[in-house]
Amino acid sequence: MGNQKDKNTEKRILESARHIFHTKGFAGTRMQIIADEASINKAMLHYYFRSKDKLFEAVFNEALEGFFPKILKLIDNDLPLFDKIDKFIHSYINILLENPHIPGFIITEINQNPKRLRNYFSKNHIEPPKSFANQVLKAIADKIIIPIDPKQLMLNTVSLCLFPIIARPVIETVFKIPENRYISFMEKRKEEVSIFIINSIKVK
Amino acid sequence: MGNQKDKNTEKRILESARHIFHTKGFAGTRMQIIADEASINKAMLHYYFRSKDKLFEAVFNEALEGFFPKILKLIDNDLPLFDKIDKFIHSYINILLENPHIPGFIITEINQNPKRLRNYFSKNHIEPPKSFANQVLKAIADKIIIPIDPKQLMLNTVSLCLFPIIARPVIETVFKIPENRYISFMEKRKEEVSIFIINSIKVK
DNA sequence: GTCTATATAACGATAGAC
């Protein structure tokens, strides 16, 4: 049926567009390449999405909506602080290994147009999680961890997980890690980062 | 004199090309924009650098040569481990604040063509610093620090310094840090990162 | 909805006058 075919074509276009935009960025993407990868005609892209800008917007919004809420959810639970951090790191790196190109894509495009993210955050009422900050401050008051700015702790955790994903080819070259061993390097890293962070803040 | 004017023009072109390539990347850069910013004609770009590729190569190689050697030098000294790490973090963040677009530029372009960096490393015989790894292993043996893979320690340190520079607009939005307070946020961060790392590895 | 063919604009690059 027509309806069925529509969906399949639109889906195929979005899949290809995702792949190309994520890896090449907006400026590096050619509509022809997306069409080729979807095994359809270039004109179909415009039939379904009107313009390159509109197609990009679909892919970009999808990336934002599939990423930030998922991550903020990871620290929205009642676990004790150390368990929460440990679980966050493991889940976060898992998500990153499944979507290795999303963070670099978002950062690159936001660098080109910072307004985009601010609009998204204000439109969807996304807030930095106060519950986590309060939990950290309470742990400090209870002498469970040493004094630390919750923002810096959060940023440290994200940095340690995210940077090796974004800069993978650079790190492979500098540390001479073969391409096929990088996944296991990151698997091992989950535990190392978790220990590293908890060690740093724990009162002994 | 002709010679004097040559140098000035070539220099002006390179300055503009640097700025545009660093912020927009290769695919996002237009020769016309570089010419406009240098207040010269587009034809001059080709007179001095033949093609967009050649001009890019000049800017890119300059970025590599001005960055990796400078950083590797920061850990090539006889300081005790904790002093070395502390000094590295302060100097490294200083360099990054002076050249905030270089790391993102290098990472983006290397992601498009990983061979480039491998060629640069092998051609210039750049090696991961063994002296640092040995110093870490000795500190572990001497029970000064807890057991940790030197590569992971190095990667952790770089991640904590570099990621906030690369992802600046994202972090500003997520943590609601005003643009004009980001520099002081990073200034403060120097000390926090230093404490964070040394806390994590120190035997108490 | 899907294709081919084509319009239109932008970009990199060159020719030629000064």
Added chain:
DNA sequence: GTCTATCGTTATATAGAC
């Protein structure tokens, strides 16, 4: 060495047949 004018290509986008 510097400019204007222009060529050749490639990119996005549309028209029109099926």
